[in-house]
Amino acid sequence: QVHVAESGGGLVQPGGSLRLSCVVSGRNFSRYTVSWFRQAPDKEREWLALSWSGNRTPYSDAVRGRFTILRDNTKNTVALQMNSLKPEDTAVYYCAADINGNIKYGASDYPYWGQGTQVTVSS
Numbered sequence: 001q002v003h004v005a006e007s008g009g010g011l012v013q014p015g016g017s018l019r020l021s022c023v024v025s026g027r028n029f030s031r032y033t034v035s036w037f038r039q040a041p042d043k044e045r046e047w048l049a050l051s052w053s054g055n056r057t058p059y060s061d062a063v064r065g066r067f068t069i070l071r072d073n074t075k076n077t078v079a080l081q082m083n084s085l086k087p088e089d090t091a092v093y094y095c096a097a098d099i100n101g102n103i104k105y106g107a108s109d110y111p112y113w114g115q116g117t118q119v120t121v122s123s
């Protein structure tokens with residue numbers, strides 16, 4: 001059984017930074033594709049960024065240039081460094097994983113999810 005857990009959310013002022021962390025318990029972690037999603041109230045879940053075994057690191061237009069995904073295969077972790085945060089970044093942030101390591105953007109493509117961590121950007 002694969003277990004996914006996020007941490008690191010909280011309250012931050014506009015323009016500030018936060019780092020979220022995701023730990024995936026599965027074996028052969030280097031083969032996993034791991035994505036970050038978020039969901040704001042009354043909105044659909046939104047894909048943000050992914051890490052996989054390939055060289056390319058895709059980001060959504062909403063976060064490209066502000067967020068960076070960082071992977072450590074020795075610790076089974078994928079972090080999301082979030083800079084220049086805006087009030088519209090307020091949402092519950094989720095980490096999702098799939099051992100079938102290719103690029104995928106849809107929430108339905110990921111069988112393993114964390115419980116989510118709240119990020120609130122407000123003055």
